Amino acid sequence: MTPLSSLAAILRRAASLEIVVLAFAFLFALATGVEGQEAYDRPVSSAPQPDDIGAGYQTPEVQRTSPRSAALQMLDVVLLIGGMAAIAWVSRRGRRRWVVTAVTLASLAYFGFYRQGCVCPIGATQNVAASLSDASLATPMVVLAFFLLPLAASLLAGRVFCGGVCPLGAIQDLVLLRPVQTPQGVDRWLGMFRYVYLGLAVWFAVLPAGQRDFVICRFDPFVGFFRLNGPAWMLGVGVALLLLGTVVGRPYCRYLCPYGGLISVVSRFAIWPVRITPDEELDCGLCVDSCPFGAIKDLRAKPSECLACARCFAHCPRQQLAWGEIELVELDELVSSAKCVAQRSGGNE
Numbered sequence: 001m002t003p004l005s006s007l008a009a010i011l012r013r014a015a016s017l018e019i020v021v022l023a024f025a026f027l028f029a030l031a032t033g034v035e036g037q038e039a040y041d042r043p044v045s046s047a048p049q050p051d052d053i054g055a056g057y058q059t060p061e062v063q064r065t066s067p068r069s070a071a072l073q074m075l076d077v078v079l080l081i082g083g084m085a086a087i088a089w090v091s092r093r094g095r096r097r098w099v100v101t102a103v104t105l106a107s108l109a110y111f112g113f114y115r116q117g118c119v120c121p122i123g124a125t126q127n128v129a130a131s132l133s134d135a136s137l138a139t140p141m142v143v144l145a146f147f148l149l150p151l152a153a154s155l156l157a158g159r160v161f162c163g164g165v166c167p168l169g170a171i172q173d174l175v176l177l178r179p180v181q182t183p184q185g186v187d188r189w190l191g192m193f194r195y196v197y198l199g200l201a202v203w204f205a206v207l208p209a210g211q212r213d214f215v216i217c218r219f220d221p222f223v224g225f226f227r228l229n230g231p232a233w234m235l236g237v238g239v240a241l242l243l244l245g246t247v248v249g250r251p252y253c254r255y256l257c258p259y260g261g262l263i264s265v266v267s268r269f270a271i272w273p274v275r276i277t278p279d280e281e282l283d284c285g286l287c288v289d290s291c292p293f294g295a296i297k298d299l300r301a302k303p304s305e306c307l308a309c310a311r312c313f314a315h316c317p318r319q320q321l322a323w324g325e326i327e328l329v330e331l332d333e334l335v336s337s338a339k340c341v342a343q344r345s346g347g348n349e
């Protein structure tokens with residue numbers, strides 16, 4: 001490693017640590033706000049009474065929905081952390097795609113169908129923005145944890161939340177049947193929508209009470225599937241995205257998800273991002289076409305775009321050698337023939 005690249009690596013880590021410190025300071029500041037929040041109790045006397053309602057109406061014992069218990073909220077956070085840890089482990093050590101698929105299925109079942117898509121970091125972005133702009137609002141700790149933990153994880157290991165823990169990503173990943181590569185320019189330009197959407201969502205969230213709107217939740221294309229209801233046109237958008245997603249890898253994640261835009265920026269600073277090879281880089285290019293999301297750039301997984309899906313690992317000859325699928329001599333042949341092809345096509349351009 002040259003002195004210049006060592007310096008660049010040190011600066012990169014320093015920047016990452018700075019962002020971690022800022023994230024925790026932000027968490028602390030919001031937590032202080034949560035502590036100051038006063039419990040809201042609806043005065044039962046102000047509600048309609050049995051005599052007003054008539055027809056033998058009986059007052060129910062419970063006047064308002066019971067909040068989810070602290071233990072179950074804690075379970076949500078533990079499962080979030082566990083899922084991300086499993087994907088991070090696969091990215092650096094485990095290397096098996098089936099583990100990611102298992103996490104994807106479990107997350108879809110739990111965070112998708114059981115929790116009905118809520119709480120989720122994508123929508124939590126609006127809660128955090130609203131509470132920062134309005135001192136009378138406070139973000140519940142579990143919502144704050146769901147907003148911050150995937151960002152903190154992406155500083156460490158890249159987009160491990162997107163890898164299989166997010167139910168919106170999970171449902172799209174499972175329908176990806178015959179991925180086609182989209183042109184890089186299209187990816188880049190369509191990807192800008194995520195930031196426009198993020199800006200709009202924050203703007204609507206910080207409007208004064210009465211005008212405030214949580215547009216990310218209102219226009220969530222998949223939550224209707226999880227809840228088995230919702231406006232027909234929104235379900236139609238969800239179906240269209242899933243149909244498109246059979247050939248274009250995760251269109252909502254890559255072009256629309258506002259939290260994906262945020263996590264993509266943070267992941268640029270990942271300390272231990274996804275590595276396609278288990279050890280030594282060969283620069284053979286044999287993995288390039290294996291990524292359904294076009295995230296392999298200059299023969300490396302680009303941390304801001306790599307969704308930690310582990311599909312490319314099996315295409316790396318070093319990985320095949322580590323698994324005992326090929327011999328060293330076959331690896332040499334594969335690599336030299338790949339490099340010859342690359343040189344020939346480069347010479348023909």
Ligand code: SF4
Nearest residue numbers: 162166169253257260
């Ligand atoms: S990009 Fe958004 S929808 Fe896709 S997996 Fe990440 S957070 Fe979920």
Ligand code: SF4
Nearest residue numbers: 291306307309310312
């Ligand atoms: S580079 Fe592509 S195929 Fe490889 S882990 Fe990242 S998203 Fe998946």
